[in-house]
Amino acid sequence: MAGARTKEAAIAGWFEARRAAGWAADYDSLGVAGFPLDFRTRMAGIVLADTRAQLAWTLPELGIAAAAWRPTRVQLAFPPDQILATPRGEVAIGSTALIGELALNTGPMLALRQAELTAAELQIADPDGTVDFAAPYARIARVAPDANRYAVTAGATSLHFDAEALRLIDPQGQRPATVDTLRLEMEVAFDAPLDRRTIEQARPAITGIALNELAGVWGQLELRAAGRLAVDPAGWPEGLIQVKAVNWREMVDQARAAGALPERLARPVEQALGAMASLAGSAETLDIPLSFRGGRVWLGLLPLGRAPRIVLR
Template sequence: MRILLAIVITAAVAWAGYWFIGSSALKSGIATWFDARRTEGWVADYSELSVQGFPNRFDTTLTDLQLADPASGMGWQAPFLQLMTLSYMPNHVIAVWPHEQRIVTPSGAYVLSSTDMRASLVVEASTALAPKRSTLTAEGLTLTPEAGTGAFSATSLRLAAERGEDAPDTDDPRYHLGLAAEGAAPPAPLLAQLDVASTLPRVIDTLSADITVDFTAPWDRYAIEEARPQPTRVDVTRMAANWGTMTLEASGILDVDAFGTPDGAITIKARNWRDILQLAEGAGALTPDAAAAAERALSLLANASDSDKTVEITLELEGGRVWLGPLPIAAAPVMRLR
């Protein structure tokens, strides 16, 4: 009995020692990271750092957070951030955000509000902390610009990412990405610009995406500290949106060069495509001349099909332009991450 008691006491003392050593190392590592960012010219501050959860958890809380990277113009502020892990599984992190955050971008500052926002992240057991898979969920999401009017909102948002096998030809890190949003609503001023006749519902029924992207480097801690990995190949398995009577689906593969210029083809299937063209023109994505030319070309395709309301086309992206057959209809997007 004494031997058993001694074993139990020894194990308890050893585990307590492991927890206190681990919690001290965790606090030291976070503080060192913030110090390194400040040395590089970042704004990187917090008012308090605590680790609790003895004996089975490392629950880390940082309060009054401020991060800003002057090189990219990106910044983030929050009253707190919680990072929770099991002490026997430290590479699986649960992150919980506050109900309100502030995000700064080169185009302006925004307030991000939510009723609940959290993420699950599993990272590789290395100092690079490269994510293996992650899932973010948000409920009651609202993104409001500090300058200007109107807010984007969504009832629910789900984002998922998983590291796959590297690209076979280039060895670029490959990630499988998923998006699902329900009850998404564009800002009221934008909706008024898009829908002059006021025929669209306020809420977009569903938005979804299933995409595989190859990047120049892994998305690990160095992606934040040094430079963002850039896409080299985008494989759109399916993107879809349902808004009122309009349905839009897309799939295709794009290769992206070092300047962010995509090259490839995207196949689009659209129901009530004339309404979609009007939206694109209202949003400024198409000039009036380009929209008129696209409508003439699509009318020919639609008349050849079973329904003049549904059309399936392939858009070619080449030379920095988007082509519908021989017609250049828009500038291709620049796919560069800041």
Template sequence: MRLLLWISIFLAAAWSGYWYVGQSAFQRGAETFFQQAQSQGLVAQNSGLSIQGYPNRFDLTVTAPKIGDPRRGLEWSGPFIQVLTLSYTPWHVIAAFPPTQVVSTPVEDITITSEKLQASVVVSPTPALTLDRTAFVGSNLAFASTQDWTVTADEIRFATRADPSMTNAHDIGLEVKSLTPDPTISALMPDLPATIALIRLDALASLSAPIDRHSGETRPGLTALSVKEGIFNWGALSVFAKGDLEVVSGFPEGRIVIRVEGWRNLVTLAVATGAVKADVAPTVERMLETMAGSSGNPEVLELPLIFANGRMNLGPLPLGPAPRVN
């Protein structure tokens, strides 16, 4: 019994030593992150760092964090953020966001409120700390802009996972349930319900380099994107997408085949969002009507979204410059 007691005391002391060493390393890592970000010209501020969770967790709380890129005019801030991990699996980290946070852009500030907003990151337990998978879950979210628009969602889920069959490739999944657009948009869509039932994306992204502790130097960029399935369900308007893109000189090249059921609502939506001018809408609708009629079902429209030479076209309709992705 005395031997068992001494063994227990030794193990408890050893574990306590490990926890305090780990706690110090965790805190130094957080402090280094803010220091390095500032040295790179980024905004990286906080009013305090603290770690609790003995004996089985490292629970880091950052008070009044502010992270931003002044060159792009982007900034995120909140009253706090918590970064949590089990002391025996430090390569699996969970972030808990505050109920209210603000994202600032050059044109607006967006206040985000939520009932729950959490993210997790799992890296390989190797010196490079290569990204293995991520997950993001939010419930009862609301987005309010200083540009006087609001959007709410019952649930948002986003996840990635490294594809072991390919080099520097990650499966991507996104699901948004019960998304309610701004009332001004809904008012312009009287034939559709107020809530978008489902948005879903299943895709595979290929990168130029692994996402790991060296990413600041290697700067992984998107080289290809395969859309296995894209779904958008809003009442009588249903959109399905599938296709492949490559990135050439920073711009996407390729095509995504889009199938639209209830496509007339799509024209109304394009006018409501400013993508198509109201005086041009009748011409666009007649053109799409002709294309839909040639398919055998006048209510179903199938056409490609084409990316080529830095431009975008939806079938024969020019949409303007393609977005730069790298």
């Protein structure tokens, strides 16, 4: 009983500390069972809002489990429905068997060694539409001995857009609603380790990305990418990502249909890319660098516009 009360007091104290730091942090109920072999914590009615980052997370319940003799390995059982509020709007998260696992270092900072999220199904819905992921997974693990570099893998057996989401990215209705074989492998470097300060104080800045593989199949379009980027303190990337696209003309058609490629440029872009593909030996396969420099993005010699800033809120 003393162990359970200590655990409850620690969780209540953390929520109180968040409130003192200016967060909205509340829950309706908290119970701990299982001691002395393990701690099985059940919480209900959870609201966490970081007002500075303008992020809020609402969960009807959450299960937290850890062995008493190994408290830094934690399993999280998420509810079927959650709400994430962001500056861009509210996102509803639906899931089946969404489980998280954390492995933390001992010590006051509880630095992250490894984390994993898996689910049978995951659904992300906002006012622009709904996307369903089949068997999604995401993993992050510290690359020893570098405390600030992490290996990241993520993917799903398929990704399905509902009619509203598909209309947003494919207004002409030329693409199938399902993306197959979605996979990501990369290493990400930060300016500080991922630990409790990442949640309680500020997210660390990304300083570099080594993209080992990004792969997907969308209808007849097959896309693979790999490369390296350095990220400056303002979040601007510099570097090269090599892109290989099979049936690449579908990618141009998609960009034109979505309005990302102006109609007046579509024909010249397709002709230029066709010449590059033919020089490489296959008219239907494009193998070309995506360059990031000076805050701009270039596909081969073709300017695409402003580069995205890579900043964690």
